[in-house]
Amino acid sequence: MKILRNKYLWMAVIAVLLSFLLMHLSSPERGEISIAENLIRDIFTPLQRGVNELRHDWGGIASILNNKEVLSQQIQALQKENQELKIENQVLRESQEELKRLRSLLDFQSDSLDSYALLPARVISRSPNNWYRYLLINKGSKQGIKKGMPVISPDGLVGQVGSVSKESAQVNLITDREVAVGAILQESRETNGIIEGRGDNNLLRMINIPYYSPVEKNNRVISSGLSVIYPRGIDIGVVKNISREPGGLLLSADIEPVVNFDKLEEVLIITSFKPAEAVQGAEGSEN
Amino acid sequence: MRYLLLFLLPFTAILLQSTVFSFYSIKGTLPDLVLVFVVFFALINGARGGTIYGFLCGLFEDLYLGRFIGVNALSKALTAYLVGHFQDRVFKENILVALVTVMLGTIINSLVVFFLALFTHDIFNVDMSIAVTVLYQCIYNTVLALPLYLWYYNSSYKGVLRPTEER
Numbered sequence: 060m061k062i063l064r065n066k067y068l069w070m071a072v073i074a075v076l077l078s079f080l081l082m083h084l085s086s087p088e089r090g091e092i093s094i095a096e097n098l099i100r101d102i103f104t105p106l107q108r109g110v111n112e113l114r115h116d117w118g119g120i121a122s123i124l125n126n127k128e129v130l131s132q133q134i135q136a137l138q139k140e141n142q143e144l145k146i147e148n149q150v151l152r153e154s155q156e157e158l159k160r161l162r163s164l165l166d167f168q169s170d171s172l173d174s175y176a177l178l179p180a181r182v183i184s185r186s187p188n189n190w191y192r193y194l195l196i197n198k199g200s201k202q203g204i205k206k207g208m209p210v211i212s213p214d215g216l217v218g219q220v221g222s223v224s225k226e227s228a229q230v231n232l233i234t235d236r237e238v239a240v241g242a243i244l245q246e247s248r249e250t251n252g253i254i255e256g257r258g259d260n261n262l263l264r265m266i267n268i269p270y271y272s273p274v275e276k277n278n279r280v281i282s283s284g285l286s287v288i289y290p291r292g293i294d295i296g297v298v299k300n301i302s303r304e305p306g307g308l309l310l311s312a313d314i315e316p317v318v319n320f321d322k323l324e325e326v327l328i329i330t331s332f333k334p335a336e337a338v339q340g341a342e343g344s345e346n
Numbered sequence: 347m348r349y350l351l352l353f354l355l356p357f358t359a360i361l362l363q364s365t366v367f368s369f370y371s372i373k374g375t376l377p378d379l380v381l382v383f384v385v386f387f388a389l390i391n392g393a394r395g396g397t398i399y400g401f402l403c404g405l406f407e408d409l410y411l412g413r414f415i416g417v418n419a420l421s422k423a424l425t426a427y428l429v430g431h432f433q434d435r436v437f438k439e440n441i442l443v444a445l446v447t448v449m450l451g452t453i454i455n456s457l458v459v460f461f462l463a464l465f466t467h468d469i470f471n472v473d474m475s476i477a478v479t480v481l482y483q484c485i486y487n488t489v490l491a492l493p494l495y496l497w498y499y500n501s502s503y504k505g506v507l508r509p510t511e512e513r
Contacts, residue, residue: 114365
């Protein structure tokens, strides 16, 4: 019975129980973060901004010191790319006009990207830890950011706002281990699957693909819009490798994301996205 | 002053890990400097103080991360307890001992976080890449621990981290 009188043992037991209670209460499904977390984040935010500015200034100095020859080469490459993009843009504008006319003929409701209201934000920091993959951005509840808003970049899908403080918001990346996104192949349209994060910023995994799917290497994968969290038709990645799951009925594929999450500096938040309400309850658990 | 510095070490670690280190990651793996400081503290100050310090540092990190608060607090407290438990049986002045301790501490801490994550998370995608990440983090932590321990050890016996007389 001597062991029961050890006060350190009791302190440890209470600390462990308290931690488990906190873990349960602070799962990502909760609506708002607590005062303590808000406070800590608001202390860190200006400091992280400062460190980022310093890093940016340093990058500026480095580029001035850069060789002129390298710079002129870069300019040439960019000019060439710019011209190609201009031509491509012209073609696309033509097809968009055509699409609009055809859509109005069919009375088809549009939900393409240009119908969303986008709010740009700057990335101020990343996850300090290997288990989570998220970004902290410099817009918060003050600017009208709410939990659950989808986040994209000009390249493709980035993630979803996980929690908001006054001055900043946490964006859970699609590479996070806790995130799953409904996806389809852009070409075939019929192949449904789920994109899972693997905690690795350069690799995603698509699972639950039926074995008869016409999935091939270098197919483009886009969001399906079935998981009410993300809008339809946003670029996710390119199929790199296809393998058969042990059961034999399903395939899985390695996906290379189109967004370079390590180098991301600016993101766009879709502030006007309203998912279909009928399925919201049923899919609520999908993060 | 000692307490201020003991708070500032994990604070700075989180600040740097969330900004600068993401550009110097080894294949996307970041070091865990908070853990390195917790292991140092436990190695020099023993199990009781180390466990409390580990718990508080982990809790602070958890509050910053803002989900599943308590995972890092528990894992770092347990790691610090184990390190502190063996601290009077090893030569602390030997830098190799400190490096091996940091390496083992990283493995123990990752194991605890992993099992707590399996236990608490609704979705948690598991594959072999976790083992690779832990391996890289071991190396990263150990390399960073080399200069840090030289400073920390000196500071703990002669410098600003020396415990005051009344303790």
